[in-house]
Amino acid sequence: MAHSVRRDAPELPDFSLLKRLARDQLIFLLEQLPGMKDLFIESDLMSPLDRIANVTTLKEHEVDKLYKVEYKSIVSTSDQLCFLIRPRIKTVKWICDVVNADKAIGKFRRYKVIFCPQKFYACENLLEEQGVIGDLTTDEWSFYLLPLDDDIISLELPEFFRDNFLEGDQRWVRTAGSALHLLHTLYGPFSKVYGIGRCSKMAYESWREQVKEGEQRPRQADIGNVFLIDRDVDLVTPLCSQVVYEGLVDDIFRIKCGCVEFGPDVTSSDKSIKVMLNSQDKVFNEIRNEHFSQVFGFLSQKARNLQTAYDTRSGMDIQQMKTFVSEKLKGLKQEHRLLSLHIGASESMMKKKTKQDFQDMLKTEHSLLEGFEIRECISYIEEHINRQASMLESMRLLCLLSLTENGLLPKDYRSLKAQYLQSYGVDHLLTFSNLKQLGLLVEQQPGETLTVMESRVGKLVNDKTAGKLTDAFSSLAKKSNFRALSKRLNLVPKSDEEYDLRVPRDMAYIFSGAYVPLSCKLIEQALERDGWTGLEEVTRMINGQEFVVTGSNGSDTRVKSDAQQIILVMFLGGCTYSEISALRFLGREKGYKFVVVTTAITNSARLLESMLDRHA
Amino acid sequence: MAFITANWNPLGEAFYRKIDLYDMGWSLRDGFKDCMVAAAPYGGPIALLRQPQRPSPSARPQLEIYTSSGANMASFPWKSGPVQQLGWTVCDDLLVIQEDGTVLIYDLFGAFKRHFSMGNEVVQNQVMEAKVFHSPYGTGIAIVTGASRFTLATNIDDLKLRRLPEVPGLQGAPTCWAVLTQDRQTKVLLANGADLYILDNTSCTPVTPPGLSPQACSIVNIAVSFSYKYLALFTDSGHVWMGSSNLKDKLSEVETKVRSTPKQMVWCRRPRSQQPSVVIMWDRLFLVAGECQEIIQYTLDEECVCVAELDGVRIIGGSRHELLQEVPSACEDIFKIASMAPGALLLEAHKEYEKSSQKADEYLREIKEQSVLGEAVKQCVEAAGYEHEPETQKTLLRAASFGKCFLSNFPPEPFVSMCRDLRVLNAIRDYGVGIPLTHPQYKQMTMQVLIDRLVYRKLYPLAIEICRYLKTPEYQGVSRVLKHWACCKVQQKEEPDESIARAVSVKLGEAAGISYSEIAARAYECGRTELAIKLLEFEPRSGEQVPLLLKMKRSQLALSKAIESGDTDLVYTVVTYLKNEMNRGDFFMTLRNQPVALSLYRQFCKHQEQETLKDLFNQDDDHHELGNYYVKASYKESKLEARLSLLQSAVDEYNKAKNEFAAKATEDEMKLLRFQRRVDEEKGEALLGLSLHDTLHSLLSANYHKQAEQLYRDFRVPDKRYWWLKLTALSEKEDWEELEKFAKSKKSPIGYLPFVEVCVKRHNKYEAKKYVSKVTPEQKVKAHLAIGDLDGAAEAAIERRSEGEISTVLARCSPSTDRALLERLNRARSTAAKK
Structure with a gap:
């Protein structure tokens, strides 16, 4: 990235230790079942496992064949089976079936079930009910945290969002607490903890309990502060189209576990290539946080720098540049290969995203965020639905509309839903039920129309009274109140001036200058004020259950001042790459280093997919 | 200090000494007459079963429990069946083995704990002899029945009875026998006349001790050492054979010249023993037979019992309690008459120093010349540990401290920890406490176990003092003692719940690592449910409260506590429990008030019991x-x-x-x-x-x-949707004719721009052009641009005088565009801009 790094920015701690710990424990567990064995791996554990231990390592520890859990009867001939699974009822049920099937034909095998990252009583209970608990041994692989990059650590639990916020099932909270505890033991002691959201509070408490039970060896802290935030504190941000390079790659190609598969249209050959996207990739590292419109500039600059002999002019178009890179610089190793890949990716994205509809969609989104020309936005969404454009995109826009407007008018609510069902099938009745429960797509309650009025009144009277009015109104409508929040926190910059995306002014650059992500703004504000004082109004509107706790060693002068500048932000329910980019920007501005811990990397599509109910 | 050696007796090259531990506090009129006695090692308690003085059918024997100093702890008439043997477990519980094979367990205070049986066979044939033994696996019991069969239980806390194979030719009880623990196996060594057998799980093997003198016709007593490593056999010819317990080596054989069967025979050794010996006791005679074949002889003026210890033998009599041991080498070096060992010199130097005599310097110089001052200090410290009299301990420690002053880098830890240990040991050896532990025993036993024993004897204040004095971490020390105290407190039936709960909470306060739930569990075991609930309220970790609440059938409370704990596994445990305990209606009603539990259960039902889910919704x-x-x-x-x-x-x-x-x-x-x-x-x-x-x-x-x-x-x-649909479908089929008809059928609700666009998408500019004219003025420019008609677009834009649209058109112009058109556009833009 072209931005100069502040010199006083501290170094991040080394998180590869987490990987080593996880690997050592896995090996230990595998050795608990001596002899050759077949290993069955839950499909969504495949990629994380791959980051921890490759096939060779597994083979070294007497793993014979590897299978993916597919909920079918198995074909293994091994007399020892090891299952590496998430603690899910469905999978445990399947294992019961496997064991019982073996019993029925009188086949004797040894079974070992390794739950990752922990087992639940419900799972063991099921094993018992199915009468197989005596036939197998169970273990826990406490692999809580997977470092995806120098500053991103993921719990790889995408179901956290749905389970916790929709189903009200809090079983993962303890897992989050344990993850925090692990980080605390390895990189703590944390001197200050900020948090907002119910789940954050619970995770915090669970962690404190674990601290109390265990003993903490005194050590010098690597990470000073922790910020916990619930995803449902800010649902607007993940629903916005991402326009920062990394986020855009995730939206279009779907980054899985820090790795993306570029199809033939990107690689300009007939095969797909898997690429690790992290700071090791020098090209990517420079463009990941850039607004998409700037990426080409960087890439071409890069190409120019690399290619000294052919110092061609700036008038290159994409195609020229692409041939230029792929032909002339092919011999020049990794960086050139990556450059060509990223140019390919950009080109492919360009094709999709510079089209008129994408521009229109962005415009609609921005209008929604600004609360401007809502009627037109509604007709745009309507047309989107009527033309049966993407199912998820339509839903995304509907949710954005509801979130920003604090619910739809009853008439719109019905008609849009009806049209949606006509387009995408009536089974989305269940999806709507879920969206409503989560507050993503709701009908305006009569009382809440006041907010609309309030914004009008607010324009008429002077600022001071407007503030009072806002208070009065928002106390009437306690629920998420985006418009008022946006005004209070100045989330939508004034649109009259041109926003120069080359020199970002604030975190809004990640959404083309149209919107500062609420989540990141809250973090910025709370850090700046060293707590929530002065933000009471905001937190009340979020219904946030905010808290801030200074640790026992808060006054400890031995704590490195560097550690105080490193802030661990834990998103419960997932965060987007755009938010990470925004935090990186904030860090550069203020001299912080953020480490993002998330239950999973999310984006609008993943978030909404988790709301679908067709196959649950 | 000649008097220190007054009770020393030489045996070979070493000395043996008898130390007075206590004058017994009990008043036994006839000593041990008609008594069955059992004393626990490590200074443990003593149990006596006294037969009634005048035998009559109604008279019952009396069971009494004393400390090592003879203070009574319990006394009650024995009302169960005839007793064969008494014994103590490793954790100071009393075992009473009855003739019918029933084993009853009592605590130190004579409270009954539980009982078990040594098997059915025993009931018929009766126990003829029984032995209680200790091994790394715990406390074990071995019995021999009337049918001459042995049964073993290695650990009474994990009872597994093993019936050993038959011994060939054995009628009735063997002459003598002992239990051996070897190679992680428990065996019985028995003598039947002159024949010696080893009996293990599977076989009975005849063995011969190497070098046993041939004149013996019968082995009449067997003694196994405290560590199970050595064996002593006493033959009817009056010989004592000593050897290793695996019967491979002979150490020595001593002739005692006493041919009658001894009452008791035990080993007297110590770690790094120079001169181990076997103690043999008859009614009035007491012999210490050393390996060196020398013998020390004592006479007894009363009936006694010997207790083998790690580092000696305790001799308990009706009026006295003594410890017989080999004098440790450190003590011997220091106190032996005319000793010139470094420690002895240092002691002397210190003595002179106290007297302010310059001789002190001479002695000191002598030690320093040999540069053995360090060793001298070490010896004094070590010897202090072996001495029983506080005065002697002090003298030695002072000497050590004095010597230390002349050493620059002598590590202080041994001295400091010895001082601490001795302070603790003197406190527990006190007559009132009555635990005569020696320093090596204390080290072997560990402080933890000592605290346990004190707690078990309800000596809570002393235990806490010791913990504080030794700075034991709260969690293992003070808190543990307090917990035991509280557990004991809740059993005091006469006190009301309220005052007990208050007393407990006041005393325990915020002590680290206190588990109120354990205390509550104890209260519940004593049938005090209300008290248990009160105590549970003090438990800060709500998760800990749940299992007990469930046990007490307070399921509602358990559920809310589980939810409070935030541990879903706990919630689920309670939910599962409730599901099985309650009828469905009540169960659902309970869930209804607990959203967290409800959603958890719903999740479960979604995967497992769809039908239940329906019922759940129905109910609600x-x-x-x-x-x-x-x-x-x-x-x-x-x-x-x-x-x-x-x-x-x-x-x-x-x-x-x-x-x-x-x-x-x-x-x-x-x-x-x-x-x-x-x-x-x-x-x-x-x-x-x-x-x-x-x-x-x-x-x-x-x-x-x-x-x-x-x-x-x-x-x-909606019309719009229908039009879009039809438009797309027709264009996909490239049915242009039908499309045109459709366009003309009525006014398009979606306008005509989409028509243009779908045609262009299918690369049919010709068709597209047909619709351009129909497009509304606002969309004209777009439509023209879509079909690539720059002129038309320019025309429309200029007509509309829209700056934005003109710019859009301009942006589409390439260098090859007609100059005139460009100029017109530019001009129009500037006019539009002026407006």
Whole structure:
């Protein structure tokens, strides 16, 4: 990235230790079942496992064949089976079936079930009910945290969002607490903890309990502060189209576990290539946080720098540049290969995203965020639905509309839903039920129309009274109140001036200058004020259950001042790459280093997919 | 200090000494006459079973428990069956083995704890002899029955009875026998006359001790050392054979010249023993037979019992309690008359120093010349540990401290820890406490166990003092003692719940690592449920409260505590428990008040018990969720009729929930499904399950315009959608003629720009042009641009005088564009801008 790094920015701690710990424990567990064995791996554990231990390592520890859990009867001939699974009822049920099937034909095998990252009583209970608990041994692989990059650590639990916020099932909270505890033991002691959201509070408490039970060896802290935030504190941000390079790659190609598969249209050959996207990739590292419109500039600059002999002019178009890179610089190793890949990716994205509809969609989104020309936005969404454009995109826009407007008018609510069902099938009745429960797509309650009025009144009277009015109104409508929040926190910059995306002014650059992500703004504000004082109004509107706790060693002068500048932000329910980019920007501005811990990397599509109910 | 050696007796090259421990506090009129005695090692308690003085059918023997100093701890008449043997477990519980093989366990205070039996065979044949033994596995019991069969239990806390094989030729009880623990196996060594056998799990092997003198016809006593490593045999010829317990080596054989059968024989050794010996006791005679074949002889003036210890033998008599041991080498070096060992010199130097005599310097110089001052200090410290009299200890420690002053880098730890240890040991050796531990025993036993023993004797204040004095971490020390105290406190039946709870909370306060739930559990065991609940309230970790609350059947409270703890596994445990305990209605009602538990249970039902889920919603009258439930179920159903009936149920539920929208939508779906089936049957299409939009699209693509029209009308499809659909379908088929007809059929609700666009998308500019003229003025520019008509676009833009649109057109101009057009556009833009 072209931005100069502040010199006083501290170094991040080394998180590869987490990987080593996880690997050592896995090996230990595998050795608990001596002899050759077949290993069955839950499909969504495949990629994380791959980051921890490759096939060779597994083979070294007497793993014979590897299978993916597919909920079918198995074909293994091994007399020892090891299952590496998430603690899910469905999978445990399947294992019961496997064991019982073996019993029925009188086949004797040894079974070992390794739950990752922990087992639940419900799972063991099921094993018992199915009468197989005596036939197998169970273990826990406490692999809580997977470092995806120098500053991103993921719990790889995408179901956290749905389970916790929709189903009200809090079983993962303890897992989050344990993850925090692990980080605390390895990189703590944390001197200050900020948090907002119910789940954050619970995770915090669970962690404190674990601290109390265990003993903490005194050590010098690597990470000073922790910020916990619930995803449902800010649902607007993940629903916005991402326009920062990394986020855009995730939206279009779907980054899985820090790795993306570029199809033939990107690689300009007939095969797909898997690429690790992290700071090791020098090209990517420079463009990941850039607004998409700037990426080409960087890439071409890069190409120019690399290619000294052919110092061609700036008038290159994409195609020229692409041939230029792929032909002339092919011999020049990794960086050139990556450059060509990223140019390919950009080109492919360009094709999709510079089209008129994408521009229109962005415009609609921005209008929604600004609360401007809502009627037109509604007709745009309507047309989107009527033309049966993407199912998820339509839903995304509907949710954005509801979130920003604090619910739809009853008439719109019905008609849009009806049209949606006509387009995408009536089974989305269940999806709507879920969206409503989560507050993503709701009908305006009569009382809440006041907010609309309030914004009008607010324009008429002077600022001071407007503030009072806002208070009065928002106390009437306690629920998420985006418009008022946006005004209070100045989330939508004034649109009259041109926003120069080359020199970002604030975190809004990640959404083309149209919107500062609420989540990141809250973090910025709370850090700046060293707590929530002065933000009471905001937190009340979020219904946030905010808290801030200074640790026992808060006054400890031995704590490195560097550690105080490193802030661990834990998103419960997932965060987007755009938010990470925004935090990186904030860090550069203020001299912080953020480490993002998330239950999973999310984006609008993943978030909404988790709301679908067709196959649950 | 000649008097220190007054009680020393030489044995070979070493010395033996007898130390007075206590004058017994009990008053036994006839000593041990008619008594069965058992004393526990490590200075443990002593149990006596006294036969009634005048035998009569109604008279009962008396069971009494004393400390090592003879203080009474319990005394009660024995009302169970005839007793064969008494013994103590490793954790100071009393074992009473009855003739019928029943073993009763009592605590130190004579409270009955539990009982078990040594097997059915024993009941018939009776126990002839029994022995209690200690091994790394715990406390064990071995018995021999009237049928001459042995039964073993290695650990009474994990009772597994093993009946050993028959011994050939054995009638009645063996002459003598002992239990051995070797190679992680427990065996019995027995003598039948002159024959010696080893009996293990599977076999009975005859053995011969190497070098046993031939004149013996019978082995009459066997003694195994404390560590099970050495064996001593006493023969009827008066010889003592000593050797290793594996019977491979002979150490020595001593002739005692006493031929009568001894009452008791035990080993007297110590770690790094120079001169181990065997102590043999007859009624009035007491011999210490050393390996060196020398013998020390004592006479006894009363009946005694010997207790083998790690580092000596305790001799308990009716009036005295003594310790016999080999004098440790450190003590010997220092106190032996005319000793010139470094320690002795240092002691002397210190003595002179106290007297302010310059001789002190001479002695010191002498030590320093040999540069053995360090060793001298070490010796004094070590010897202090072996001495029983505080005065002697002090003298030695002072000497050590004095010597230390002349050493620059002598590590302080041994001295400091010895001082601490001795302080603790002197405290517990106190007459009132009565635990005569030696320093090596204390080290072997560990401080933890010592605290346990004190706690067990209810000496809580002393235990806490010791913990504090030794700075034991709270968690292992003070808190543990307090917990035991509290557990004991809750058993005091006469005190009311309230005052006990208060007393406990006041005393325990915020002590680290206190588990109130354990205390509460104890209260509950004593039948004090209310007290248990009160105590549980002090438990800060709500998770800890749950299991006990469940046990006490306070399931509602357990559920709320589980939820409070935030541990879903706990919540789930309670939910599962409730599910089995309560009837369904109550269960659901309980859940209803606990949303966290409810959602957890719902999750479970979703995966496991769909039917229950339905009942759950029914119970709650949650018609909306029920509707959703049926809708979901309908997708799993492949048969159309079943599916429709499920959807109908959904409609009913939605209606009940007053959710008209959902009801209508579901009804529409049913209508659509029926329609789809009809068309599928008639036309052989595969529409079933498609959305309305997709159905229409399929129909239009397949040219079923009539059916499409019908759907359009029946379902009140918005015009816009219909037009889009038809437009897309026709353009996909490139049916331009039909498209044109459609465009003219009536005024397009979506305008005509889409017409232009679909044509362009299909690369048909010719068709596209037809619609350009129809496009509204606002979209004209776009339309022209779409078909690549720059002039037309320019024209339209200029006409509209819109700056933005002119710019859009300009942006599309390339260097090859007509200059005139460019100029016109630029001019128009500037005029538009001026406006």
